[in-house]
Amino acid sequence: MKNIFYIIIALLFTATSCQKVIDLKVNDAEPKMVIEAKYDAIKEIVTVQLSKTINVFSNEGYPQISGANIEIIDANGVVSTLNDDGNGAYSLTNYAPQYNSEYTIKINVEGEVYEASDYLVPVVPLDSLTTEFQPQSVFSDEGYLLSMNATDPVGSNFYRAIRKVNGEYKRDLSDQFLFDDSFSEGNSQSVPLFFEFYQLEDTVQIELISYSEKSYVYFSELVAIAQGSDGSAAPANPVSTWSKEALGSFTVFGYDTKTIIISE
C-alpha cells in the first residue's frame, strides 16, 4: 500500500518534478559471500551460484567463486554431491523429489561451512486460466485481463506466479507477483494478473510456484528491496537462511503450469 502513496506523489508531480544523476558518497561494505541455491523439483535439478558483493558504484563484474564442495541431503540423510561447473556455478541433475520433506544443503568454501534447509511443499494445482475483455481506461489500453483459477487448500499457502508471454519470460521486477492466502484462506479463488492486458493470439504461460513460508518471505523481501528502499521506514536486507553470515537463500519448490492462447 505504501506504493499507492508513491504513485500518487508521482502522478501529482510528473508535471513539475525532475530527476537527475547526482554525485553522492555512500559507505562501502566489506565484500560478502552470496549464495543462491535452488532445487527445482519439477525439472529435478539442484543449482548453486556462489559470488560476492561489489561496491555500489563499482564498474567491475561480480566475483564468481569456484572450488567449493557442495552437498544436498534429503530427509532420509542421503547425501548427494553437486558438480562444479566453473565460474561459480554448481549443479546436480535428475534429483527426484520427495514432497512434504526437508532438504538441507552444505557448502564448504574458503574455509567456511554454510548450511541451510527448506521444506518441499506439495504443488497446488492451477485449475485453469480465464480471460475477460477490458475496455480502454486511464491505466491502460484495451485488452484481455488474465486470471488464474486455483483452489487454495486449507492451511497457509504461499505462491509466486511467473509469466511467459509469446515465448519470453517476464523478468522485470515490476512483473514479480508473490502472494499468500491471507485474504482468501481456503477459498476457490480467481486471481487477476493486472500486469498487462493481452491481445488476441498472444500465448501466455503461467507457472504457479508453491513455496514454503520461509522461501516466500525471503523472495518477498528480496523483491521489495530490489525495487528500491527509498520510501521504506524500515529498509532491511532479506533475512538470510544461512548458518554463517552470507547473503542469499536455499529454496526448494515445485509448480504447476498452464498455457492459454488468447481468443474471444
Added chain:
Amino acid sequence: MKQNCLIVLTFFLTTVFHTFSQDITISGTITDGKNGEDLFGASVIATDMTNTGARTNVYGFYSLTIPVGRHQLAYRNSGFEDQIFDLVITQDTVINLELFLLKEVQEIEEVNITSKRSNSNITSAQMEVTRLDPQSIKTIPILFGEQDIMKTLQLTPGVKGGGEGSAGFYVRGGGADQNLILLDESTVYNASHLLGFFSVFNSDAIKDVALYKSGIPAEYGGRASSVMDVRMRDGNNKEIAASGGIGLISSRLTIEGPLVKDKSSFIISGRRSYADLFLVFSPDEDIRDTKLFFYDLNAKVNYKLSDKDRIYLSGYFGRDKFGLSDDFGFDWGNKTGTVRWNHLFNDKLFMNTSIIYSAFDYQFSIGQGEDGFGIRSSIRDFNVKQDYNYYLNTNNSLKFGVNAIHHTFEPGVLESGDNVGFNQIDLEKRHALEVGAYLQNEQKVGNRWAFMYGLRYSGFNYMGKGTAYEYAEDGAITSEESYDSFESIKYYQGLEPRLSASFIINESNSIKVGYNRIFQYIHQLSNTTTSSPTDVWVPTSNNVKPQIGDQIAVGYYKNFKKDEYQVSVETYYKWLQNQIDYRPNANLILNGQIERELVYGEGRAYGIEFQIKKTKGDFTGWFNYTLSRALRSFDEIDGGQEFSARQDRIHDLNLVLTYNISKKFVVSTSFVYYTGDAVTFPSALYEMDGYEVPYVGSRNGNRLPDYHRLDLGLTWYLKDKKNYKHNLSFSIYNVYNRENAFAVRFVDDFEDNTTGQTQAVQTALFKIIPSITYNFNFK
C-alpha cells in the same frame, strides 16, 4: 497622528466580593477594539510597582491583585497601542478594555512582525514560546502564495519541517508524532492537506498559535516533544465583515459578524483547492475525470450569557479527495468539534469546561461494485476537560484542571466485491481511556525571580472490548485473552513534573531554565519516510509501553535598543524512552497483529539555538541557526548501535526579512539551509534471482544532499475603496531553482546510461514556482 479618541474604557464598579484586606483585585477582559476578539497574552502592568502585572488567558481574561491606592496601569499587547491610566483604586474593580492596533491608531498600513509585546520575553517565567498570528506572517513568501502558519513555524528555531511534500514537523529532535496539535483544544491527528503541501489551518480563521517546545506547562500532556496550540477566531462582534483570497490553486472566503451586538458573534471560513479543475482541458476523458482537491470549513459561534458566563461552539471539517475515474479513490480528513463554557466564579477564579470531539479517517477504493474493494481506518476521541485559573494574589496565580479522553481506534476494515475473492476483514476496534489532572503555580519572588512549577498526573487505561495478544521473540502469538467493554486490559500511569524559572539580570537581560517530563500514550506508525495519511495511530497496550520524554533547557535572552532587537540562545538535552521502530518490511496496513511488527528503543537529542530578531520599524525579520543532533538506538537495528534519526539535521539556518518600502509595497524574503536528512542507502550490490540487489547499509548511515532554498514575496496594497481593502501578493518559491532531493534511487538504467554502472538519481519535487494571490476584505 494619534487618535486617542479611539480609547474605549468601561468601568463596572462592583463590590460583590468585598474584602477587608488592604489588597484589591482588578479583573476583566482585554479585547481587540476593532473586532471584539479576545486578546491572549495581553498584559496589565502596575507601572508604579516593580515586577507586578498580569497577563490575559486564552479567553482574554485577567486578574491582578494590588494594594489599595493610587496606581498607574498600563495595558499592553504586541502591535497594539498601549493604554495607560492613573487611577485611585479603593475596591475590587472590573476593567474591560479594548486595545487598538498601532496601525489603526497611527494609520500605518501594516505592521509586519508583531512580536510578543516588547520585552515580555524577559519577564515571564515560561520558557520561550513561539507565538505567531496570521496577521504577522502575512507577507512571508510561501509555496503557492497561501500563507500557512505551520510552514512559518518551521522557520523558527528548533522546529524542522518534514521536508518538501510533508506537513509533519519535528521539534528538537522529537518524532513527528510527538507534537500535540490542538485546534480549539481538539486534537488534530493529521494536519496536512494535499499530501503535505498545505496545512489544515486556514489562516483567515486562526487567531493565534503558540508552540511550546520546552518547559511545557502542566495543563498540556500526551505528546513527548511539543505542543502546538492553535486557537480559532471568535468572529467580529462589531459588524459584519468578509474577507478572502483568490489564488492559482486555491481560494478562500470568510464571513463573520455579530449575531447579537457585543454579546454574540460568528465566523465561518472555507477553502477549496482546484488544481484538478485544469484537468478539464485534457483531451483524455479519464484524465478529465481525475479528482485531486481538498476543502475545509471552520465555523465558530460564541454567546455571552452574562458578565460571568460565555459559551463557545467551534468546529472544523476538512477532507482531501483523490480519484482516478472510477478505478481508484483515496480520501482522508479530520473532523473536530468543541463546546466550551467560560464561567467566572469571582474576580479571581476563572473556569473553562470543554467537551471535545475529534476524528480522523482515511479510505481507499480500488475498482467498483462487485469488482472492487475498499479499505478504511480511523481514530475517534471524546474528550471532557475542565480548567481553572485562580489568581491567588499579586505573586501567585494557580492553574489546575482535569481531563479524560476516550479513544476508539479502528485499525482497518476491508470490504470487497464478490468477484474479487478477498475475504471481508474487520480488524477489532481498540479502546482506551486517557486521563490527566494537574496543578501549577506561577510565582514571582522578589523583583528578579519568577517560577512556574507544576505536576501533572496522567493515566491510560487500555481496555476492552477486545482481545489482548502476547507474542514470543519471533512474533508468534503465545496467548490471547478476550475482554468485555470497559474491562481494563492494562493500566499505565505517570507523574510529570514541569518547571520553569527565570532570573532577571536587568531590564534587558534574563536567564531561564525549564524541565519537563511527558508521557505519551498513543503512537503513530508510519511505513514511509514521509508523512502519509495512511500512517496508523495505535494505543499503548499490554505490548506497547508509553513513550516518555524528558527535556531540560536553558536560555539566555537579551534585548537591545529599547527592545527593537531581541537576541536569544537556548540549549537543550532531551531523553526519549520506549521509542518505536519496525521489524524489517513490516506491514502496517490491515494488520491485526501490528504490535508484533514493532521494536522498542531509546532516543536522545541535544542542540543549541541562536536567534536574532528585529521587531520594530520598517525593516523586520529574524535569523536563526541551530546546531543539533537527534539520535536513536534499538537492540534490533544494527546491533543496538546508536544511529541518526531521519530528522538529524546537524546545521539548520533560517532567515526571514520583511521591508515596508512604502504604504503600498512590502517586500519579503526567506532563506532556508539545512543538512540533508539521514537516510539509508545501499552499501554494496549483489546478484540474486537474476536481479541486481542492493545490500542495505547501516540505518540512516548516509545523507541526502544539503537542502537550501530562497523565496521572495511582494505585497501590493491596492487603493482602498469605501469599506473595501484589497491587495495582490506575488511570491516566487525557490528563486534560484535549486533541485532539492526528495528521494534518491540507485539504478543502472536511468535515461541513456548504457554502461551498466549504478548511478544515484535524485527526484526533486519543485523547481521555481511563481504564484499570485488576490486578497480582499470588506464590511
